[in-house]
Amino acid sequence: MTDHSLTADHWPAPLASGAVEATVTVPGSKSVTNRALILASLAADPSWVRRPLRSRDTLLMAEALRSLGIGIEETITSSSSSAVTGSPAAGGESWRIIPATPQAPATVDVGNAGTVMRFLPPLATLAEGPVRFDGDARSHERPLHGVIDALRVLGARIDDDGRGALPLTVHGAGSLDGGRVEVDASSSSQFISALLLSAPRFNQGVEVRHTGAVLPSLPHIRMTVDMLRRAGAQVDSPESGGEPHLWRVAPGALLGRDLVIEPDLSNAQPFLAAALVTGGSVTIPDWPFHTTQAGDALREIFSAMGGDCVLDDRGLTLTGSGRILGIDIDLGEVGELTPGIAAVAALAESESVLRGVAHLRLHETDRLAALTREINALGGDVTETEDGLRIRPRPLHGGVFHTYEDHRLATAGAVLGLAVKDLEVEDIATTGKTMPDFPELWHGMLAGRG
Structure with missing residues (x-):
């Protein structure tokens, strides 16, 4: 062979x-898998994520959530007979996510995964104590200023030594005020998605306005909005008749779901x-x-x-x-x-x-x-x-x-x-x-x- x-x-x-x-x-979508893991971690009830992508980026996300006290159990319910298959996940792997209040202190390895380095700091603000983020050498060069600056406006304390990049430490206070914030997401649409995904757990939710001239990768923001709504969140977005470049997420409980990953x-x-x-x-x-x-x-x-x-x-x-x-x-x-x-x-x-x-x-x-x-x-x-x-x-x-x-x-x-x-x-x-x-x-x- x-x-x-x-x-x-x-x-x-x-x-x-x-x-x-x-x-x-x-195999399954990385973008959907990692968003599903975040939303399931913040839900009021356990969730099932079926046929998830099992790759470096998604395993980094799962391990990071575990380090914050979220339960993730992996099971294989069947196997694929296809000769050309994507991964064990294509044959019936399922992850059961048991939500919990994020715990600290904790250390998160983001690798070089944009979704991990950007989606998790907002969630980490809900822990009580320090959560340190670091990753591969290239991750230190990727922009995080949009998320860091926005979280500070919303009430978070973050130490990044002024880099606007990794490594950084989020000093969680157990909750985040939330509210209105302006973000220039012209370097990454993930700045917007990061704030929206955890917003239902912020005290005031969030209102995010993009201020840059260009907003790349809009389908990924639409994916975030769609998945939030399916999890029970109330979201106003430009596609639903709202103002251009403005998103609002109301505070409220998220639903546990049984989701098959595309x-x-x-x-x-x-x-x-x-x-x-x-x-x-x-x-x-x-x-x-x-x-x-x-x-x-x-x-x-x-x-x-x-x-x-x-x-x-x-x-x-x-x-x-x-x-x-x-x-x-x-x-x-x-x-x-x-x-x-x-x-x-x-x-x-x-x-x-x-x-x-x-x-x-x-x-x-x-x-x-x-x-x-x-x-x-x-x-x-x-x-x-x-x-x-x-x-x-x-x-x-x-x-x-x-x-x-x-x-x-x-x-x-x-x-x-x-x-x-x-x-x-x-x-x-x-x-x-x-x-x-x-x-x-x-x-x-x-x-x-x-």
Whole structure:
């Protein structure tokens, strides 16, 4: 049996020998899983989270909540018989969350997970005592000022030595006043979501107004609002007739829920891209007909780039036409899709312009600089713009595609490797951040299993 080990420094990206034909079951959504864990921890009753994503980011969130005294019990109720599966979670794993008043003192390791470093400090204000947050070296470079400054306005005491970043300590007082606050969330929509998720437990709830010129990744805020409402919170938002860039969450009890996690549609991207790149067909089962996930935009984007998408009871099926078309698109609301789209665009027959994603310079790595550097090192022609990338397709050659500990860079490299001989992806293990079994899934797809 071929060893597709995650420990190798350089992973030989498989070259496609023909059109890919496969069904791929991807694991659950990281964004939904981590929001569900926060809301369940704050609820009045226990909750079940079924088919959660089991990855580095979600396990960091679960362990952080445990360190704060929240009970999380893991059970496996069945196993999957699918040859191409996302993780044990796809086979029937469930987590039972037993809420409790957050406890302190505590120490939280955020790794490099934006959801953990931003969503948990508001919850930590509800503990009585200090909660220290720290993480990977890259986490110290990621902006947290929006959450830190807002929590101070709302009544919290936080020590960060003026960095606006990790490491920091939240000195919880057992409650938080809450109320009105202005936030510039132009560097991360997670600043807004972080404040909204814990707001039902604040004494006055919260009223958050975004003051920046640009607000990226709006679908993630819509996801937060939708999940809050489903948990019983009263939320006013721009989509429900409220003022633009203003969200209100009233104080009140949250309901325990029994929630099945949707597949991670953004993690489906490389597999759908494989159908487009090879002129094949890939089906992603359980693709929801209605969702707030940013990855749902792939249906429209990849159709514009030459694919044909059909959503039915089998899931989403993308069939490639044998042609890849360039695209001019604003990805401001779905910036996480940029690396995969850039990889496909580098293999297209015409130029692409990806706009509205300046905030990607502050993600797991500077994604715009990294994509430019790595695609150009393979013979490509990518230039950075003020808010995105211009990609002029050129014949590409083999080499090492560096990933900078960024899971979406790693999967973008795998997509390029389908069409570029002798391409090696550095540190494919970084995909474990959101998709722990990516190499096995990738090889299974190419073998036509499913």
